[in-house]
Amino acid sequence: MALLEIKNLHAEIDGKEILKGIDLTVNAGEVHAIMGPNGSGKSTLCHVLGGRDGYEVTQGSITFDGHDLLEMETEERAVAGMLLGFQHPVEIPGVKNIYLLKEALNAKREAQGLDEIDTFTFMKQVRELVASMDMDDAFLHRGVNAGFSGGEKKRNEILQMLLLEPKLALLDETDSGLDIDALKVVSEGINRMRGEERGIILVTHYQRLLNYVEPDFVHVLYKGKIIKSGDKTLAHRLEAEGYQEILEEAS
Amino acid sequence: MTETQELEQLVQREYKYGFTTDIEQEIIPPGLDEDVVRMISAKKHEPEFMLEWRLSAFRHWQTMKEPEWAHVHYPKIDYQALSYYAAPKSQEELDADAPESLDDVDPKLLETYEKLGIPLHERAVLAGVKGANVAVDAVFDSVSVTTTFKEKLAEAGVIFCSFSEAVENHPELIKKYLGTVVPQGDNYFAALNSAVFSDGSFVYVPKGVKCPMELSTYFRINAKNTGQFERTLIIAEEGASVSYLEGCTAPQRDENQLHAAVVELVALDDAEIKYSTVQNWYPGDEEGKGGIYNFVTKRGECRGDRSKITWTQVEAGSAITWKYPSCVLKGDDSVGEFYSVAVGNNYQQIDSGTKMIHLGKRTRSTIVSKGISAGRAENAYRGLVHIGKTATGARNFTQCDSLLIGDRCGAHTFPYIEAKNASAQVEHEATTSKVSDDQMFYLRSRGLSEEDAMNMVVSGFCKDVFNELPMEFAVEAQALLAVSLEGSVG
């Protein structure tokens, strides 16, 4: 059974159709890259998968790990193992990063019928992850994303992913705004997540991330539809030729 | 007629009105006149000066008009329909009108206790269940707790007792300080309180003493039936310091609709007083029915140089709150601080804020006010920063933030600044924000329920104020906030 199966997905925002019939299947163990010009609907797809209010699915179906995803609330999707890494992580002033991490982890544990994690184990685990992301412990005690630089926000998203160990990670332009070293650190984080039981969807504009995290499949999203799918060589082609040729080919 | 005769007569009359142990007669009939004031004083065996003080307050009150505010609406209170004295009840009497057991208590109240994580035996006390104090004794051994704690305070020379005890045992201190911060005629409700106040707390910290523990009314939980006109007086002598916690985070069963308390703080040279309140009286139901009217006058005077007074409050209860804890900064280099979270849900009306009166040189004040409105609540911040002519080099910083949940509630900010000294620096920052969809979606996508997500954003918003609360209070305040905002999402 596929981990994620999207069939003929149509979705609209404020009555405007943005996604116009998407089909996508992600099996456990696979990494998919979704590319496509600005405004083509990549983030919209992520938000629809996350169950955001105001994003209305008008047609189609999504199953995730055997569940009918469209019947689930955002938080239910999260604790069932879906993690959305945001293109623009929002600031939540006054809420310590570490507090959110703990609440998020405990929410997931609760759904699994586990006790709350004890503080000692939690701190140890978090410190290790923070170090692995080349972040300073001080980040844990700052407000969630508050005053973080663009790159710091993205690292923070990966940190959350590493802690929450989702079955499916949807990373929306996690590579944008990263310096060269940070790109490496983030890529290493993603590669650590890679595994038999997990699926990863990378939304990206650049080949450079895909050099570090080799995708099994590459899809091109254009005007709300996947117009072409292929293996990693498709990304190389895009990098070399730009979208024009592929768009023409598809139409 | 001599004073003594008068008193005697009063005592007799008092019997006529029925101050016996008979439960039915325990409460004097409704109505307020000089005789009632005399009766209260006589019943409490107060010294002459106290009676005179009450009477002069009463006479003043009669000349005053009840204030009207633009942002608070309530049906007119008939002061002659209220009863102004209920003798402190014995346990038996308390039990007579108390619920038999937790089974008889409003299930909604119990649900709230559960959410606040209040242990079972404490829930019973708060709900006023029959014999519950006994149960607390058994579990907490509160008698011995109180004793060790009283011994420790006595060793340090700190006086912490009920106001009535203080009048009896330390009349010289009462005479010297009572009404020196909040004069009898200060406002309508303060005048009323001065005439008929029932009881309250008294704290005296002598010169150079750092009070060895946080003082809390919680320790005096069995003295909670002090009624609706509470009076508190806290004095910190030169170099002394004390932290006082008022209230309790659980909603208390309370039959009194009108509360008009007065709190006076006096800080002498280099003294420091920290006064923290978590107020969670019954706010009324979802329709706005019932609930407490809370009209309280709280004022601290930094009488000495380099003294400091900090008010920290979390206001979550009451149907109507009208409250402005204030600081009069008389001493040079004295400091006043006000940290407030006021949360209103359903039909609650809150009109709160502070006054910082700068009189001494280089006096500094900080105001951090966080107003949260949900449902159809109206939340108003009203603040006055007054810089007197003498207050050379005075500084104030005011931060006033409002957070709206939903679109049927309101937030209003009324900052008043009066600067009579050109060297003053006054800064005011104000923001109004909504809990954003982005924030909610982000947190929910991390597995938090809608309510948890909301609570997280809200407590983040309140962080600057919670940080000022003593540790255990901060945790409770957070839980309280969550309960208060229940039903405000989804």
Ligand SMILES: Nc1ncnc2c1ncn2[C@@H]1O[C@H](COP(=O)(O)OP(=O)(O)OP(=O)(O)O)[C@@H](O)[C@H]1O
């Ligand atoms: N709230 C909204 N109301 C109306 N249109 C919207 C809204 N949100 C997004 N859109 C539109 O939907 C389309 C897809 O946007 P989306 O953010 O999904 O693009 P994207 O592929 O992620 O682009 P980028 O590469 O720039 O991040 C855009 O045309 C955008 O303007």
Ligand SMILES: [Mg+2]
């Ligand atoms: Mg995007």
